[in-house]
Amino acid sequence: MSTKIVTARVGVPDSYLLSTYLEHGGYSSLKKALAMTPEEVHAEVNASGMLGRGGAGFEAGRKWAMLKQDVVRYLVVNGDESEPSTFKDHLLVEQDPHQLVEGTLITAYAIGASRAFIYLRGEFALGLERVQAAINEAYAYGAVGRNIFGSGFSIDLVLQPGAGAYICGEETALIESLEGKRGFPRIKPPYFPAVIGLYGAPTIVNNVETMSNIPWIIANGGKSFAALGKGRSTGTRLFALSGDVLRPGNYELEMTSKTFRELIFDPEFGGGLRDGRSVKAVIPGGVSAPWIGPDNLDLPLGQDEVAQAGSMLGSGSIIVIDDHSCAVRAAWRITKFFNRESCGQCTPCREGSGWIEKIMHRIELGSATESDLDLVLDVCDNIAPGLTWPPQQTTICVLGPSIPSSVVSAIKMFRDEFMIHIKEEGCPFVH
Amino acid sequence: MSFFTPENLGKAQVLVGLYPDKRSALIPLCHLAQGQHGHLSNEAMVEIAELLGIQPAEVMGTASFYDMLHTEEVGKYLVGVCTNVACMLGGGLELLEHASDVLGIPPGATTDDGMFTLEEVECVAHCDKAPCAQVNYRYFGPLADSDFDRLVDDLRSDRLSETVPPHGVLSRVFRDAPAMVPLEIIHQERRDMDEAKKARLAAQNQDAGGKQ
Ligand SMILES: Cc1cc2nc3c(=O)[nH]c(=O)nc-3n(C[C@H](O)[C@H](O)[C@H](O)COP(=O)(O)O)c2cc1C
Ligand code: SF4
Ligand code: FES
Numbered sequence: 001m002s003t004k005i006v007t008a009r010v011g012v013p014d015s016y017l018l019s020t021y022l023e024h025g026g027y028s029s030l031k032k033a034l035a036m037t038p039e040e041v042h043a044e045v046n047a048s049g050m051l052g053r054g055g056a057g058f059e060a061g062r063k064w065a066m067l068k069q070d071v072v073r074y075l076v077v078n079g080d081e082s083e084p085s086t087f088k089d090h091l092l093v094e095q096d097p098h099q100l101v102e103g104t105l106i107t108a109y110a111i112g113a114s115r116a117f118i119y120l121r122g123e124f125a126l127g128l129e130r131v132q133a134a135i136n137e138a139y140a141y142g143a144v145g146r147n148i149f150g151s152g153f154s155i156d157l158v159l160q161p162g163a164g165a166y167i168c169g170e171e172t173a174l175i176e177s178l179e180g181k182r183g184f185p186r187i188k189p190p191y192f193p194a195v196i197g198l199y200g201a202p203t204i205v206n207n208v209e210t211m212s213n214i215p216w217i218i219a220n221g222g223k224s225f226a227a228l229g230k231g232r233s234t235g236t237r238l239f240a241l242s243g244d245v246l247r248p249g250n251y252e253l254e255m256t257s258k259t260f261r262e263l264i265f266d267p268e269f270g271g272g273l274r275d276g277r278s279v280k281a282v283i284p285g286g287v288s289a290p291w292i293g294p295d296n297l298d299l300p301l302g303q304d305e306v307a308q309a310g311s312m313l314g315s316g317s318i319i320v321i322d323d324h325s326c327a328v329r330a331a332w333r334i335t336k337f338f339n340r341e342s343c344g345q346c347t348p349c350r351e352g353s354g355w356i357e358k359i360m361h362r363i364e365l366g367s368a369t370e371s372d373l374d375l376v377l378d379v380c381d382n383i384a385p386g387l388t389w390p391p392q393q394t395t396i397c398v399l400g401p402s403i404p405s406s407v408v409s410a411i412k413m414f415r416d417e418f419m420i421h422i423k424e425e426g427c428p429f430v431h
Numbered sequence: 432m433s434f435f436t437p438e439n440l441g442k443a444q445v446l447v448g449l450y451p452d453k454r455s456a457l458i459p460l461c462h463l464a465q466g467q468h469g470h471l472s473n474e475a476m477v478e479i480a481e482l483l484g485i486q487p488a489e490v491m492g493t494a495s496f497y498d499m500l501h502t503e504e505v506g507k508y509l510v511g512v513c514t515n516v517a518c519m520l521g522g523g524l525e526l527l528e529h530a531s532d533v534l535g536i537p538p539g540a541t542t543d544d545g546m547f548t549l550e551e552v553e554c555v556a557h558c559d560k561a562p563c564a565q566v567n568y569r570y571f572g573p574l575a576d577s578d579f580d581r582l583v584d585d586l587r588s589d590r591l592s593e594t595v596p597p598h599g600v601l602s603r604v605f606r607d608a609p610a611m612v613p614l615e616i617i618h619q620e621r622r623d624m625d626e627a628k629k630a631r632l633a634a635q636n637q638d639a640g641g642k643q
Contacts, residue, residue, distance in 0.1 A: 037628070039632075071622055072618060082554065082556070083554075084517065085558050086554075087557060087558050087559060089556075112625065114617045114618060115610075122462070122499045122568075122601070123556075124568075128602035129602045129603060129604040132605065135606070136608075139607060139608060145612065154611075154616065156611055158450070158610070161459060161601065162497075162499075163458050163461065163494075163498070163499040164498030164499035164500070165498060180452075180454035180456065180457035180458065181457075181493055182493055183497075240558070242559055243517050243520045243561075248558065250559070283516075317558075330516050333515065337515055337516075337554075340553060341553065431524070
């Protein structure tokens with residue numbers, strides 16, 4: 001049995017209730033933390049080496065250290081989870097909201113936040129109910145509010161619902177949204193909300209899974225966390241596996257302990273593909289990530305390992321595409337997503353996503369010509385000049401430069417499939 | 432005449448009081464209004480603006496950015512079929528076509544009886560149940576065509592009213608209490624915490640210096 005940190009209580013009946021959480025030692029980490037100094041709590045998180053679980057993979061302890069020490073500063077938890085094929089935070093907020101609340105309160109203490117906010121994706125109706133109920137229970141239990149557990153530390157915790165906009169996952173857009181505005185990402189610099197964030201005050205933004213790891217780190221020590229995994233990839237990660245596999249789902253694995261192949265084929269996890277099919281491509285880290293081919297299936301699931309292969313572990317989601325599925329159609333659908341969700345502030349992103357979507361659709365439907373392939377690459381190059389990885393940024397946020405990832409990967413890996421669509425004037429796959 | 436019922440006005444006032452800047456309550460208030468009325472009416476936006484001390488146009492301007500805030504009427508059940516990539520690989524586009532046939536409307540439209548509005552939606556983080564659909568943000572999947580037909584039947588005959596409230600009602604759990612600690616008190620506490628921390632660090636440095 002491998003170590004389960006964030007999903008330890010998933011599957012326990014009524015895992016979301018305070019009574020269940022307390023039976024499993026819940027809120028003892030908060031008590032422990034409040035008996036430590038904020039620096040000591042911070043030091044444990046530093047020692048854990050935990051990388052943020054939201055996508056960018058920035059070390060949590062280092063981010064906290066960057067927080068400008070103004071008297072007024074805030075903590076905002078990012079639960080907007082809308083990166084296509086990412087569904088790990090969804091599980092955590094529904095099944096273990098108290099773990100999230102406890103991690104948030106410990107963090108608020110460590111960084112000295114004036115108020116903490118949990119921003120949850122609006123579509124998570126059940127998640128909103130579960131987290132609000134957990135917050136209500138936590139207040140009644142004395143874990144949040146005035147003079148928490150008699151420690152002299154006080155704070156209020158507020159749940160904020162989103163209202164349907166992918167871009168609000170980007171941390172500066174999330175802050176705008178939390179201020180009651182349209183979710184427009186802010187122009188950088190300032191690069192970090194840790195300097196100028198919510199209401200202009202220094203703000204830490206951390207992901208739901210990042211926060212959910214904190215109680216375990218305080219209970220077991222940062223060193224125990226760092227003992228799991230390898231290199232910069234410490235602890236576990238919750239991998240969201242989907243697409244053409246027999247057993248899609250969330251699997252919490254010690255980082256680097258398994259390869260893509262093991263996650264996809266092990267009967268305990270993905271359970272393999274349908275009879276007679278093989279892996280054609282894998283999209284690691286959300287649809288912003290470049291695809292990897294079957295030749296990379298033996299890569300361990302670690303931050304640097306995937307980065308070295310020219311992609312990213314990103315949000316920890318993994319989509320499998322088998323050889324009966326169409327690469328053109330998948331890449332087209334991903335572009336359509338970006339086109340719908342572009343906030344419209346930057347020309348390359350707003351216009352480029354539309355053009356790529358149109359051309360890709362034309363290719364999929366069989367009404368394209370060979371020159372359309374070059375045209376689509378040219379538009380991609382205008383969004384992210386040089387088509388390098390990581391991409392060059394010409395826009396306010398990194399949604400723009402993420403648009404070419406799928407299209408460029410698909411054309412690089414499956415050019416012949418594109419040519420068949422063009423020559424035979426249609427999609428050769430049955431769907 | 433006020434838009435919010437007395438009960439909801441109470442909730443609205445709690446929401447407004449939660450933030451250092453009232454405007455942050457804009458989205459929560461829009462959800463509250465939709466919960467009461469099914470969509471975001473002009474009267475609601477005017478009242479929200481009043482509660483927040485801003486112009487109704489600012490409420491409209493913000494609300495129009497967000498997919499879940501509907502300034503036009505929508506059906507009692509907002510059915511969103513996901514066709515993003517994981518669902519697409521599982522037959523999401525075909526499910527959307529089927530949904531359109533069964534309900535007799537294209538995506539974006541509402542049935543004549545006002546029962547259903549159909550939408551094509553982006554990933555709703557339910558990808559391990561592909562292809563999936565959400566009804567008023569309650570999730571169903573994986574859905575074969577026949578499962579979808581049964582779902583529509585159940586909704587029509589009110590068999591799912593427990594799990595799926597009418598459109599607009601999002602979270603049915605509200606905050607028990609307003610914010611407990613005035614920010615002035617928090618700020619004083621933080622000043623003290625920061626002073627204490629500085630003193631500890633200075634003492635540590637001195638210790639370290641002494642040992643050298
Ligand atoms: C377009 C875009 C969408 C994002 N969506 C999310 C999201 O849904 N959830 C999330 O935690 N981070 C998301 N991020 C990353 C956040 O900006 C931020 O890096 C993260 O919340 C920091 O938390 P962490 O350090 O704990 O990972 C997104 C970034 C971009 C550019
Ligand atoms: S890159 Fe796209 S999503 Fe990001 S700010 Fe610019 S237009 Fe908006
Ligand atoms: S792709 Fe449909 S729910 Fe994620």
